[in-house]
Amino acid sequence: MAKRVLVVEDNELNLKLFCDLLRAHEHSVEPVRDGREAVERTRAFQPDLIVMDIQMPHVTGHELIVELKADEALRAIPVMAVTAYSGREDEERIRAAGAEAYVSKPISLARFMDAVNALLEGD
Structure with a gap:
């Protein structure tokens, strides 16, 4: 069964890369470009994992994690x-x-997916 991943990233290229990579691994992906929408979108989408950029305008990933x-x-x-x-x-x-x-960025695609898989296998 496909896992649901919410990706919070303000950089369009990184957002596309992460979403494309996750979809290629058969995950259902919900992109969020504005961190101010992240909590509301998390409630609606109910993801199995959140990929969170830290340095964003308006609200930081650190604040969102808290x-x-x-x-x-x-x-x-x-x-x-x-x-x-x-x-x-x-x-x-x-x-x-x-x-x-x-x-940490720049990311290694293999390291990114290893981290994603480790977290998704934990649930």
């Missing part, structure tokens, strides 16, 4: 942070917010 993990109905959904931040303290801060995985 909000999602504070919501009893959404906190069990695993979040994979995808970010250009690559410092150790950045990863620790993002994981402390509740992200179950952390992949």
Whole structure:
């Protein structure tokens, strides 16, 4: 059965890449370009996984992860942070917010899918 993945990414090229890659692996994908819509779209789509960009305008992925993990109905959904931040303290801060995985950009397609599969196999 296809897993449902919500992709929150403001960069069009990255959004297309992530969505195309996930669809090629037979996942059902819901793209979200504006982080301000992420929580509402998560409620509507009920994904098995959220791929979350961290550096976005209006609201950061870090803020969204905190909000999602504070919501009893959404906190069990695993979040994979995808970010250009690559410092150790950045990863620790993002994981402390509740992200179950952390992949730095530029991404390796194989590493991206390994992280996605590891999180999806956990449910």
